[in-house]
Amino acid sequence: MSLFELPILPTLGAAAAGGCASGGCASGGCGTGGCGTPSAERTSENSRREFLKTATTLTLGAMSLTLLPGVTAGDDMLPLPPPGGEGHVPAAKPMYGFLIDTTKCIGAGKCLTACRVENSVPDGQSRTWVERYVHYKDGRVEVDLVPETGYAGSGEVQPAAEDVLQAYFVPKLCNQCVDAPCNQVCPVHASIKSPEGIELVDTERCIGCGYCVQACPYGIRFMNHDTGVADKCNWCYHRVMRNEQPACVEACPTGARVFGRIDDPDSEISKRLATVPTNVLKQHLGTLPLTRYVGLTDEVT
Amino acid sequence: MEFHALHDAPFIFPNDAHPAWSIMIVLYPYITGMVAGAFVVSTMYHVFHREALRPVAHLAVVTSLCLGACATLPLLLHLHQPLRAFNVVATPSPTSAMAGFGFIYSFYMLVLLVDVWLIFRPAIVERAATATGAWRGVYRALALGVVEITPRAAEIDRRLVYALSVIGIPAACVLHGYVGFLFGAIKANPWWSTSMMPVIFLTSAIVSGIAVLTLLYLFLCQRSDIEPDAECVRSLSRLLWMFLLLAVVFEAIDILHVAYEREEEWHVIRALLSTKLRFSYLTLQVVIGSILPLLLLPLPAFSGRLGAGFRHSIAGVCAVLVLVQVAAMRWNVVVGGQLFSKSFRGFVEYPVDWFGREGLLAAAVVLAMPMVLLWGAMQILPVWPPSPESESGAKS
């Protein structure tokens, strides 16, 4: 059973994630392994973590501490739901997940405007964006950015459909990495991993050094031109805390963006994760993203 | 990722269009490197007893202090919230490489400050007795009110200077190795992410420190109409040649390794080196800054036949070339790492302004500041010209 508790699980890729994403094989493993007491497991896990944290804090010098980031942040929480099964009760501390279904995105850009308005994101910077990948029959792959109001009326010249082998849209947003490099490098604790696992920026503590912007492998973070501090997608934390959906999810007309509790086996996202193979972005970097994708190709960086 | 995509169908992530780090972040490791390098030169005399370096030993440690005093300037100019700068020491994050700066820098500056104070205490005490008017007060304050030196106190100070110099060597290594780690530990960026980075930064730091001292020494000799000490210039040139060789070898190993393995990141780096960094890397850093001085430096370093004037001119020229090399290296790392998008599918324009907080003029002022401080230090302390008595006074 401990195998399924390891945070390494989401890095196993499409097959593993698709096969045992949320309920399926995890609860199957539970049945035989007898993991009816996940809380006990968690407690010991927590105390070990606390011990490690204390130990690292006691170690003198920041240089040596930087060698142990995986220990302090890595096993903080499971990116996938804990074993569910009969009579499963969602944990007191909710765990959220985000699923992007690239096979449903139509590139209308509604999510982009919704996010910009909801979070007062300055022009020229983005908390979320949508990429379009066009594979041509001659082997070329071209990528462009979906205009904020969609292609309709944008005057952009479209690729000739007869030259195109395959094309799809890939929405990007914060991956809420379990082992977040942006959080790791922040010198002043202005990067916050909320108890729910959502990465936030403390705009009152941020010194505007830009190190987190450099450290995010996904280009999600930016120095907000208006506020002079780091800014990023936070899955609309303020909405989530009110039990509302993030603005982009609310705005998506096709259900390409699915947000919800992954610790609740009855949530839509849990059901989808249990039935569809999913992947994460830049999996080789070991950041353990909570944002998972359906239909990701090798071309997507 | 296709190589041609970088040119034929570029795509950059929207937030990558505005690089987060300006030329101030180029200056920061440049100045910090000279701090560490200049100190290493002083320890060559104080700890490793290279007698030939006596004329520059005190100049080195004061130069290091003056550079160090300005090392935070580019950072403050860069921070978007400079008034919150002290958050770095108020609530430092143990997992952040950057948070270490406050402590490492403070410790190093403390060592340097006490070192300089002890070295120059005899001079301060002497002036406190002979100076008149306001200066008398200044020197008394600099002496912290203790205006006598017993023979036993002088002996204690000599030992302390030795001890501080010894402590200063690892401190200087940590200070600059850490700056390299700051870049080398960013896995998001293939141009930065290499375990060689701290080593490369450290060796090039020592190189820049030796170069800046060679230049300062030759310049000050010329200004004061003193004949440069031939053995001193020779010794500096030898050190410069050796450490430059090390720096270039480490840099070459790093790039050759990536180039030979030809993993994903090489496609980005190759494109970078063949376009955006072609001049600053291949021309400036490799040819003009590395190969040329490596070929020229043996003349002042090892030749016994050439005239002193010629050898010293070559040493000066090489010092300039090496300073160009290190500046180019800092530029290529800091700016080069921001010239491509993390989509690995397109290049980013890097804006350099003349004016503003992070403009070229501000950068020029930042670079001039340590020299202004050094001039000031030379007015109140006998840093220059080197006098044989005071030099031997602080030697263990």
Next chain:
Amino acid sequence: MTSFNDTRHLWALGACLAAVGLVGMVVRREMVPDDFGTKGPYRASALDDIAAQPSLFQADATCHACHASVEHERAGKSHETVSCAHCHGLAVDHVAMARRGAEDPTVTLPPAAEWDGDFLTKADLYISKDRATCLSCHEAVVGMPADFKKIDVALHLEEQGASEPLSRETCFECHGGHDTAP
């Protein structure tokens, strides 16, 4: 032997450094927020500060609370997942006033404005039956999923035998609004 006179300068130095260190520690104490570290390695109240940000984008449930008939009209139809805000704006003011109106009958809601071409950016309420609203999703674009209804306007109108000039509400006339037929 070493006397105090020999180390007096070092004691003076030590005192100076201790004073600087003490001032530094006091300043540092002042700079650390009171609630720092109480929940985790961060300023705890930052969570509340961030959570206090107002929600602008109205969930459909907010609209349906008053407009129950619309919910029924849309139920099970192809556009059920399309947010009200697409065709009606964010309606922030509208919702706020409606909530006040529930308690104070003198508050009356202003009429909906005419749509002026912007999607999702208006804080007030509008009603758009403009075909641009429909085409903002349905105009055929390379990359759309195969099973998504893509419209090549010229071709579609030709098939339907429509003639120029088209009215703004061309789509709406055939396909309707809340109960959009395929």
